[in-house]
Structures are given as C-alpha cells and as structure tokens.
Amino acid sequence: MVDTMPKSKILIIEDQAPMRRNVALMLELEGYDTCTAENGLVGIEVAHREKPDLILCDVMMPELDGYGVVQALRVEDAFATTPFIFLTAKSDRSDIRAGMNFGADDYLTKPVVRDDLLAAVQTRLAKAAAIRGRLDDATNASFDPDFTSHEPLQTAFGLTPREAEVLLWVAQGKSNGDVAAILEMSEKTAKQHLGVCFQKMGVESRTAATLAAIEILAKRKA
Amino acid sequence: MVDTMPKSKILIIEDQAPMRRNVALMLELEGYDTCTAENGLVGIEVAHREKPDLILCDVMMPELDGYGVVQALRVEDAFATTPFIFLTAKSDRSDIRAGMNFGADDYLTKPVVRDDLLAAVQTRLAKAAAIRGRLDDATNASFDPDFTSHEPLQTAFGLTPREAEVLLWVAQGKSNGDVAAILEMSEKTAKQHLGVCFQKMGVESRTAATLAAIEILAKRKA
C-alpha cells in the first residue's frame, strides 16, 4: 500500500458560472477533486457518473432546484449517506429550516467565506469517513461465527440439543472421533446424530452441513 | 415480531429549567422518550447511562458548554454517529458555523418553533436510521462468500491454480467425485490436489479446509 490517500471528490451544482468556478478553485487549491453541474438535472446525472464524496448544491436553479436534487438522491442507496451541503443566497430562517429538513447536512449562505466553506466541507467529509469506517469494520470482520452456544443451530434446523452439540463441533472441523471424545459418547453415536442433522438440514455431506451451520453461526448480534 | 416500534430516546441538555421542561413536553407529546440534563457534565453522564438516539444541546451552560459536549461525545465510538442538534440563543452566523464545524448535525435557534424542532428531530432520526440500516445490512449479510474466482485462495495459501480450483468446489460442499466430474479429472487426482491443499493450508480434514477457504472468500470488497 504505497498509494497516497485518495483525494475526495466534490460535486458542485451551481447555476452561476463565476460562482461555480470560484468555489471549484477554492476547493482544488485545498487538494480536492471537483466536478460541476449547472443545474439540478445535470447535477444528478454527473453524480451518477462521478460518484462524488460530497455534494455542494445551490437552491435556486433552472430545470430542477436544490430541494429536488437532495430528494432525488437521498432515496438512492448509493447517495443515502453522501454529505449534502446547500450553498445558497436564500438565507431566511425558514429557507434554512426547509433545506435542512429535506435531509441536507449543512447549509451555507452566500456570499460564502472561504474559511466557512472549507471547514464545512472538511467536517462533513470527516463525519462520512467515520461512518464508512464503521461499515468497513462490519464487513471486514464479517467472518467470525460464534461457536459458544449450540442453541442457534437447534432452533434454526429443529435439532435436538445433543444433535446441535455434535454439529457445533463438526462445524469447527472436528472429526467424528474428536466429537465423540469431546462429548463423551461412542463415535457411532456421533455419526448417528450427525446423520439426523443431515436429514433435518437437507444436506448430504459433512461439508455442506458445516457451510449451513456457519451461515447460522456467523449472523451477528447488533 | 409483534413488538411495536420502540420509541426513540432523546436527551435534552439545557441550562434553564422551564425551557428544558417545555422541550421535553413537546417531544413526549409526539411519542418520544426523553431524558434531561442541566449542564454539559451531567449531560455526558446521562448520555452514557441512557444511550439516547438523539441529543439536543444548549451551547451556553455552566460546568461544560455545548461545544465541549459534542467534542467529548464525538470521539466515543458509541456516540460517533448519534445525531446531535444544537438548540441555542446564539444565532449569529459565526456561532452557527462554529457549532456545525464541531460536528453537530443541525443548529436550531431560540426561540424555537414547535414545528421546526419536531421536523429537525424527525429528519435527523430518519437519517440515523438509514445509516443504522446499512450497518445492519452489512452485518446480517455477513455470510456471503464469493465463489466466482479461485484466485483469492491461490494467493492466500500459495496454491497452484488447479489446486485452488479443487478447493473452491470442495468449499462449496462438493464431493471428490463431483469435483472430478466438474473439472474433468480423475477422482484420484482431485484427492491428490486436495491433499496438497491440506498441507499448504496447515489443516488435515476437508471440513477444516472448507472453513479456512470460506474465511478467505467471505472477506468482502468495499
């Protein structure tokens, strides 16, 4: 891993060209990647193409206004958690409330000060990164089945306690002999129980049973 | 699942008693659970005890002000994504920016209108729920190994391509005979390859090998 931290990509949706370029310039000087759109419809299209990490959006625009953009994007899974910041001249309290209630993450009023813009962008990106980190944790740790109890198996497949115990050890890679020793029973008995497990689980080999068992045991508690 | 949707719990950290009770009342009438604290230090303590789903917080308070609260809680994993809304009389633009830049999710100015308060609370709870939903998806779907390619196994255990192919099928519960048929080789050959896999993987049974292989294949790409 020698690749340097990838630049965050920011989409700017803004009607007026000078403003658009000005904001883009400020952000690029800070090392961000930028892309722009001149109205809401184009903005949504660009968002799909560029997958930005954060969206800055004007409110008053032709074709589709900022409220429409945030509504359209928020229902999409890909953008449900993308930080969305309004950047607009509409600075009345009611305007601000309306914008935030559409699900925006921040609301900057024009004329925007450089420091405010950068701080807001940084804060929201940091927050999004924190959330993404949590998601990664959840997915990377995805394989850690819980072998502490056989009850999940019992309920999942309708097994008897003893059968579930046998399956629990089999699912950890133990041989029939090992299981028999651990549970203090004859190896034949272990086999018998396991055979019943196969029937009830609808599988016909110890490996397939292991897979099914792991699938149950890997479900994690929130 | 007959249990009714659990009420969201909201923590109100606010210096002035009348204001505190007023806000709490408004929220309770909407069906929320509330708990309160009269300053920042108490607020943090209550937050740990009650694990609120959302926090409303004044800025100017004795002991520890709102900025301090949000800073203290944001670094804790448990509260890193809990919606945090400032509720304060400090309505200057610079105050708002400061609050948002500390990582707050919204900023309401006193005197607060009932509709604004409820809308803000609802919006932020909805957003938090969306994020939580994603986390749950990630953890619940935690078991879906990717059986489309044998290369991960090859690199993970130093296997040859053919060996990895055999292991890939074995890890899906296939018998040696099945694997041989699928890969068009003799069953003996399949066994031979698998035996080498066992050595290289440091296991001694097909089930243990399956577990190790699944662990590799279950790691998900972001």
Added chain:
DNA sequence: AGCGCTATCCGACAAAAGTCGGATACCCGA
C-alpha cells in the same frame, strides 16, 4: 399401567475421504 413418541445410545457394513508411491509434461537456467 399401557401406549406412542422422541431423544439418546450403539454395532456392522458400504462408500466416501485421505495417503502413498509413481508417472508425464512443462519451464527455466546451467
């Protein structure tokens, strides 16, 4: 008590899974 039901236990046999030795073919460097 007598009956059916289930959970638990075990032994013997057939079918796999796993091990051993050996063979061919390829690539790469001496």
Added chain:
DNA sequence: TCGGGTATCCGACTTTTGTCGGATAGCGCT
C-alpha cells in the same frame, strides 16, 4: 541439451465417514 523444479495427472491401499438396523430410557396421554 540436459538436469532440477514444479504442475499436473493417476492407481492401490488405509482410514474415516455415512447408512442401516436395533436397543434403551424418559415423557405425555388415555
């Protein structure tokens, strides 16, 4: 070109796995 290393292939033998039948003990119900 000629070994040395490796990937691939296969057959015979041993061990484990899976299946069949059968036995006992508890539990609820009539």
